[in-house]
Amino acid sequence: MVKARQRQRDRRQEILDAAAVVITERGLADTRIQDIAQRCGVSPGLILYYFESKDRLLVEALTHANDQFYLRVAREMRRLPSAKERMTRIIELSVPGLLPEYSLLDEWALWVEIWVRALRDPQIAKEREALDRRWVQSLADIIRYGRQTGEFPTDGHDADDLALQLGAVIDGLAIQVLLNDTVMTPARMQEIVTDAATRLVGYRAASL
Amino acid sequence: MVKARQRQRDRRQEILDAAAVVITERGLADTRIQDIAQRCGVSPGLILYYFESKDRLLVEALTHANDQFYLRVAREMRRLPSAKERMTRIIELSVPGLLPEYSLLDEWALWVEIWVRALRDPQIAKEREALDRRWVQSLADIIRYGRQTGEFPTDGHDADDLALQLGAVIDGLAIQVLLNDTVMTPARMQEIVTDAATRLVGYRAASL
DNA sequence: ACCGTCTTTGAATCGCGGGTCAACTCCGGC
DNA sequence: GCCGGAGTTGACCCGCGATTCAAAGACGGT
Numbered sequence: 204m205v206k207a208r209q210r211q212r213d214r215r216q217e218i219l220d221a222a223a224v225v226i227t228e229r230g231l232a233d234t235r236i237q238d239i240a241q242r243c244g245v246s247p248g249l250i251l252y253y254f255e256s257k258d259r260l261l262v263e264a265l266t267h268a269n270d271q272f273y274l275r276v277a278r279e280m281r282r283l284p285s286a287k288e289r290m291t292r293i294i295e296l297s298v299p300g301l302l303p304e305y306s307l308l309d310e311w312a313l314w315v316e317i318w319v320r321a322l323r324d325p326q327i328a329k330e331r332e333a334l335d336r337r338w339v340q341s342l343a344d345i346i347r348y349g350r351q352t353g354e355f356p357t358d359g360h361d362a363d364d365l366a367l368q369l370g371a372v373i374d375g376l377a378i379q380v381l382l383n384d385t386v387m388t389p390a391r392m393q394e395i396v397t398d399a400a401t402r403l404v405g406y407r408a409a410s411l
Numbered sequence: 412m413v414k415a416r417q418r419q420r421d422r423r424q425e426i427l428d429a430a431a432v433v434i435t436e437r438g439l440a441d442t443r444i445q446d447i448a449q450r451c452g453v454s455p456g457l458i459l460y461y462f463e464s465k466d467r468l469l470v471e472a473l474t475h476a477n478d479q480f481y482l483r484v485a486r487e488m489r490r491l492p493s494a495k496e497r498m499t500r501i502i503e504l505s506v507p508g509l510l511p512e513y514s515l516l517d518e519w520a521l522w523v524e525i526w527v528r529a530l531r532d533p534q535i536a537k538e539r540e541a542l543d544r545r546w547v548q549s550l551a552d553i554i555r556y557g558r559q560t561g562e563f564p565t566d567g568h569d570a571d572d573l574a575l576q577l578g579a580v581i582d583g584l585a586i587q588v589l590l591n592d593t594v595m596t597p598a599r600m601q602e603i604v605t606d607a608a609t610r611l612v613g614y615r616a617a618s619l
Numbered sequence: 620a621c622c623g624t625c626t627t628t629g630a631a632t633c634g635c636g637g638g639t640c641a642a643c644t645c646c647g648g649c
Numbered sequence: 650g651c652c653g654g655a656g657t658t659g660a661c662c663c664g665c666g667a668t669t670c671a672a673a674g675a676c677g678g679t
Contacts, residue, residue: 214656230531232440235636246658251638312530319527321590322520323438332591367587367595368603375583379575382529383540387575395576419625443666454628459668 215253217243222264227309231261231316262327265317269334272310276341286349287406293345294396297373299381301389311381335370342366346404356405365403372399423461425451430472435517439469439524470535473525477542480518484549494557495614501553502604505581507589509597519589543578550574554612564613573611580607 221242225234236257240247254260276296283289295301299311321328343366349355350362359365373396379387401408429450433442444465448455462468484504491497503509507519529536551574557563558570567573581604587595609616 211655230527232527233531236638237636247637248639248659249657252656257637315523315526315530318523318586318590319438319440322523323441328590332593335587335591336594371583371587371595371603372580373583374586375579375581378526378582379543379579382526382536383543385540386544387579395579422626444668445666455667456629456669457627460626465667 211253216267218245218250218253218260219264219267222260223268223313226261226264226316227312231265231320234261262320262324262330265313265320265327266330266334268310268313269317273334273337273341280341280345286345286352286354287408289345289348290400290404291397291408293341294373294393294400297377297396298389298392299377301393311377315378315381339363339366339370342369349404349406354406359403359405369396369400369403372396419461424475426453426458426461426468427472427475430468431476431521434469434472434524435520439473439528442469470528470532470538473521473528473535474538474542476518476521477525481542481545481549488549488553494553494560494562495616497553497556498608498612499605499616501549502581502601502608505585505604506597506600507585509601519585523586523589547571547574547578550577557612557614562614567611567613577604577608577611580604 218239222234222239225238225242229238236247236250239260240250243249250260251257254263276293279292279296280289283292317327317331317334321331343362346355346362346365350357376387376392376395380389380392397408426447430442430447433446433450437446444455444458447468448458451458458468459465462471484501487500487504488497491500525535525539525542529539551570554563554570554573558565584595584600584603588597588600605616
C-alpha cells in the first residue's frame, strides 16, 4: 500500500516534469496531452488517469517547475557563507542563458507563460503572486543577511523595498535577454544588474 | 475604384481593431474568429475574406494595436515643449492603469501576449524587436532632446544605454503592476520609475 | 435599368485534440 | 497458484472552431 502511494507519486512527478519540458518546447498553448504522454513513453489515457484534466495538469506543471528551480536556488544560497557571494550568485542565476549548465532560458520562458495565464485565470494569478513573493523574499533575505554580517550598510531603505526594485530590474532585463539576443546580451544584463544591486543596497561589488 | 480601395482598407482596420479588443478581453489563445466577427457585427466568413488566416490576422492585430499606441504617444511628445515634461508624461503613460482615460492595462496585456508568441514565432520575434526598439528610441530621444535644451546634464552615459536601462525598469515594474495590484501599485511604480529616471539621466524631477 | 465585380452571408466540411471507457496487464497479498 | 485492485492501453466519441464555398446582395460604371 505504501509502495503503491510512492509509485503513484513518482508517476505524477514524471508526468509533471515531462509536461514542463513540453511546455517549454512548444509553448503552453500548443501543448497537447499526446505530447506529454509521448515524452513519458506512455499512452495518452494515462495522463488523464493521474490528472483530472489537461488544464489542471498544466497549471500544476508550471508551479512544479518553479518549485524545483526555487529549491535548487535556496539550497545553493544556504551553502554560500557570505552575503556578497550569495548576491553575486543569485544574479548569475537570474540571467537567462548566462550559465550553460542550468538552461535558465527555460525557467524564464515558463515564467512568461505564467504571466499570460495569470492575466485571466484567478487561480494562476494567486499562485503566481505566491511564487513571485517567495522569489523577492529570497532577495530580501540576502540583503538582511548581509546587514547582519556587516557586509552591507544598515542605513539604507527597507530590505523588502529594495528587493522589490531589484526584482523588477531583473524581470525587465530578463525579458529583453530572453527575446532579443542582439542588443541586450546576458553579460550586459549581468553587469547592469550587479551595478543596480550595489547601488541599491550600497555595497562594493566583488570585482568579476 | 478608389473608393473601393478605401472601403476595403476601412474594413480591414475595423477588423484589426475588433481583434485587438477581443484579444485583450479573452487572451490570444482563446480568441476565436467568431468573437471578432461578432464584435464587428459581421459574419465569420468575412473575416477570412479580408485575412488569409486567423493567425495572420492576430499577428497583424497585435502590431496594429501597438502602432496606434505609439503614434498617440509620439504625437503627445511633440506637443510638449520641455524634455522634463516629456519624460514625466511618458512615464505616466507607461504605468499600467495610472491614467483612467487610456486603459493602459490593455496595452501591456497585449504586450505580454506578444512576448509569448515571440518566444517561438520568428516573425513575431522580429516584429517585437522592431516595436521595442522604436519605444526605447522614444526614451532616448527625450534624453537627447533634454541635453540639447540644457535641461539634462551632458556628461552622463550614452543616451541609448540609459534608455535601454530605463525601458527595462519600466517593463519589470509594469508586469508587477499589471499582475498584482496589492504590493506594487501604479502610484508606487510611478514614483520608482521617476526616481530611476532622474538618477540615471541626472536631473531634478519636477515635484509632483 | 443592366452588368459585372466586389462584399457578404451562412451552411457545410473537416481535422484536431480532450476526455471516456471497456478491456487487458501487472503486482502484491493470501 | 489465485484473487482483487491498481495501472495502463488504445480505440472511440464528441464538440469545437478554422476554413471553404456556393449563393445572394450591394454597388459603381455604362
